[in-house]
Amino acid sequence: MEELSVHPNAFVRPSASKGIMGGLALNSSEMVLLCEGVGYEVIFIESVGLGQNEIEIDNVVDFVVYVVPPGSGDSLQGVKKGIMEIADMIAVNKYDGDYENVCKRLKIDLQHAIHFQLPRYEDWIVPVVLCSAQTQRNLHKLWDNCLKFQKNVGKDILRKRHKQSVHNMWSYLSNILMNTLKDDDEQHAFAEDISSIKKKLQKAEHFLPYEGAQYIKNKIFRA
DSSP states (O other), X not given: OHHHHTOTTOOOOOOOOTTOTTSSOTTHHHHHHHXXXXXXXXXXXXXXXXXXXXXXXXXXXXXXXXXXXXXXXXXXXXXXXXXXXXXXEEEEOOOSGGGHHHHHHHHHHHHHHHHTSOOSSTTOOOOEEEOBTTTTBTHHHHHHHHHHHHHHHHHHHHHHHHHHHHHHHHHHHHHHHHHHHHOTTOOOTTHHHXXXXXXXXXXXXXXXXXXXXXXXXHHHHHO
């Protein structure tokens, strides 16, 4: 990253997730469109550390690379639903020195896990690549697989982007509504109702959070 940040043809920008689930900033998709609009042909998005079920990255990018270090336990978690299911390529990092044999075993375990998953694309089998960021070993194989994916699955990428646009619209709407309704200083038609419900819940009256949510929903859609 230090080398890339000073490259004359590269632009690196950090974006805080601001508590948004999924490991990405809410406006990540718009940032991608902006970079494409000014002429950047290759855009990398590095998400923050993800849990097994945090898969928001798949709603922003065309190609998901899941980087797995040896000894992470992902060989066992691979059979679970979640991030393994959205990976278009798995890179087993630290394939150097004392970790070589560990990486080889992890690759076999991951390939077994992939075998039991339904493929996302008709013309693509998720590759597991052994590599080393430190020694740059096999890094060319990562890029070769990116190009191969683009060639084999290109017809599906546009459809995926259309679905992403709809998903991201709902994400924005959800965030806007939640921030508006939760803001005590925001003056809107439901402010008094929400304030009353919050007081009931804080006083531990016989009033469930679910009932409060349903009440607010009914108020909004009757307005």
